[in-house]
Amino acid sequence: MKYPILTNFIGGEAIKADGQYLDIYAPQTGEIISKVPLSTSIELDQAVQAARQAFPGWAALTIKERVQIFYRYRSLLAKHKLELSALVVEENGKTMDEAIAEVDKSIEITEFACSLPQLVAGEVEEVSQDVECRYDRKPVGVIASITPFNFPNMVPHWTLPNAIALGNAMILKPSEQTPLSANRIGELLQEAGLPDGVFNIVHGAQAVVEGICDHPGIDAISFVGSTKVAKTVYRRGSASYKRVLALGGAKNYLIVLPDAHEDMTATNIAVSMSGCCGQRCMAAATMIAVGELDSIINKLCEEARKIIPGQNLGAVISQAAKERIEGYINEAEQQGAKILVDGRGATVAGKENGFYVGPTVIDFVTPEMRIAREEVFGPVLTIIRADSVDEALKIENASVYGNAAGVFTQSGGLAKYVTERVSAGMVGVNIGVPVPREPFSFGGWNESKFGVGDITGKSSIEFWTKLKKTTVKWNPEARTNWMS
Numbered sequence: 337m338k339y340p341i342l343t344n345f346i347g348g349e350a351i352k353a354d355g356q357y358l359d360i361y362a363p364q365t366g367e368i369i370s371k372v373p374l375s376t377s378i379e380l381d382q383a384v385q386a387a388r389q390a391f392p393g394w395a396a397l398t399i400k401e402r403v404q405i406f407y408r409y410r411s412l413l414a415k416h417k418l419e420l421s422a423l424v425v426e427e428n429g430k431t432m433d434e435a436i437a438e439v440d441k442s443i444e445i446t447e448f449a450c451s452l453p454q455l456v457a458g459e460v461e462e463v464s465q466d467v468e469c470r471y472d473r474k475p476v477g478v479i480a481s482i483t484p485f486n487f488p489n490m491v492p493h494w495t496l497p498n499a500i501a502l503g504n505a506m507i508l509k510p511s512e513q514t515p516l517s518a519n520r521i522g523e524l525l526q527e528a529g530l531p532d533g534v535f536n537i538v539h540g541a542q543a544v545v546e547g548i549c550d551h552p553g554i555d556a557i558s559f560v561g562s563t564k565v566a567k568t569v570y571r572r573g574s575a576s577y578k579r580v581l582a583l584g585g586a587k588n589y590l591i592v593l594p595d596a597h598e599d600m601t602a603t604n605i606a607v608s609m610s611g612c613c614g615q616r617c618m619a620a621a622t623m624i625a626v627g628e629l630d631s632i633i634n635k636l637c638e639e640a641r642k643i644i645p646g647q648n649l650g651a652v653i654s655q656a657a658k659e660r661i662e663g664y665i666n667e668a669e670q671q672g673a674k675i676l677v678d679g680r681g682a683t684v685a686g687k688e689n690g691f692y693v694g695p696t697v698i699d700f701v702t703p704e705m706r707i708a709r710e711e712v713f714g715p716v717l718t719i720i721r722a723d724s725v726d727e728a729l730k731i732e733n734a735s736v737y738g739n740a741a742g743v744f745t746q747s748g749g750l751a752k753y754v755t756e757r758v759s760a761g762m763v764g765v766n767i768g769v770p771v772p773r774e775p776f777s778f779g780g781w782n783e784s785k786f787g788v789g790d791i792t793g794k795s796s797i798e799f800w801t802k803l804k805k806t807t808v809k810w811n812p813e814a815r816t817n818w819m820s
């Protein structure tokens with residue numbers, strides 16, 4: 337046990353919090369592996385002071401100097417990839433392959449941050465005789481990032497390298513369910529040479545999040561989590577005049593047309609619905625089957641049956657999550673849906689206390705059922721039958737969410753018709769998990785995101801910087817004009 341009791345990380349030091357602690361469970365075994373402090377406004381305030389103190393010195397460096405830290409940090413992430421991935425497996429319950437993919441994505445984002453000096457060079461133009469205007473991008477200040485349980489290594493990196501390389505000082509509030517990775521990230525940033533106080537961690541739950549929203553020493557917040565909390569953070573953070581970007585939950589629809597390639601569609605959708613045990617905001621939640629698609633559905637079920645808990649399928653985050661997911665399946669069955677593959681009651685030999693749900697495929701779900709509308713966040717695929725593309729689009733468009741959507745077809749024209757009309761920020765054609773790769777940015781629409789711009793890629797530059805416009809005239813002979 338590397339972290340028997342977690343500490344906060346403030347001003348470059350591991351600091352033990354007073355007060356209450358919460359037990360951390362390893363989802364694959366159900367064992368308690370650590371304790372996380374439920375910090376209060378006192379610890380948060382210490383972190384804000386440390387970040388405020390570090391900010392001016394860090395912001396004063398050139399961006400080329402700042403990214404040197406991230407070149408070194410990128411090497412450390414690569415060097416410790418297996419160790420970091422094992423930590424993700426331990427606290428989150430996903431498989432080792434999935435955890436490695438998660439850390440690989442953190443590396444990719446860090447590489448993007450190293451390219452920022454090329455992207456944020458200012459602009460200058462002579463706007464009238466001997467008068468120049470220039471743009472400079474300045475950091476926003478002290479920023480906070482609040483993250484969910486499902487990607488304990490990657491989601492902190494959605495904010496960390498870009499925001500810090502652009503000159504901000506940061507406070508991370510990781511999920512209280514998966515807080516271990518954060519501390520190791522802090523250690524590696526320190527080893528890479530990041531000055532003390534530029535990156536801080538305050539562990540905790542609702543009280544710390546509310547404190548972040550209200551604290552006058554914090555200038556901006558990025559949040560990733562459920563829509564319910566995203567709305568609260570967006571409203572409360574904005575009420576105290578902060579910039580807020582809050583990514584919420586998801587319900588992703590994949591529209592399958594009769595000409596879809598059978599094997600590719602079946603395997604892609606099976607992987608999309610079950611990867612990370614369905615606990616990812618890009619997972620396929622619902623397949624809308626347009627027309628007669630029984631042979632694809634049969635093949636999909638065959639693929640789903642090859643996904644075995646404890647082998648190529650991890651655990652869900654908690655006993656409560658397992659019960660919630662199985663509750664949705666029970667309700668759908670009672671309402672007349674047909675369970676084609678049933679993952680309820682899954683257990684793994686030798687890990688009987690783990691939180692396992694097997695892959696589940698449910699056919700003849702109707703759009704009105706709760707399982708069709710709400711986020712289940714487990715390895716569950718519902719199938720809704722539709723008679724036409726327009727009916728499928730109507731079902732997709734009616735969702736309150738809008739993170740991802742996809743279409744499976746071999747017709748370019750039909751693919752274009754669907755991608756133009758789905759109401760989602762990230763859209764796939766013959767791809768089950770259409771995550772944009774750097775330099776493209778990540779972010780959904782509708783109730784899957786509140787705020788302007790996306791959280792990663794080029795789009796994040798706008799959020800993490802303020803634009804300064806300077807107009808300069810040095811030549812005393814320069815003419816005055818109507819603007820002077």
Ligand code: NAD
Nearest residue numbers: 483484485510511541542545561562565583584585586617
């Ligand atoms: P969550 O909303 O429960 O928790 C997210 C963060 O908010 C955590 O740090 C938690 O401590 C805090 N929090 C929880 N309840 C709170 C409350 N009442 N008041 C203030 N803060 C609170 O989310 P989760 O269960 O950790 O993660 C799963 C959710 O995250 C899913 O809905 C998933 O779709 C979403 N998610 C979205 C994206 C995206 O890109 N849109 C990415 C990953 C996860």
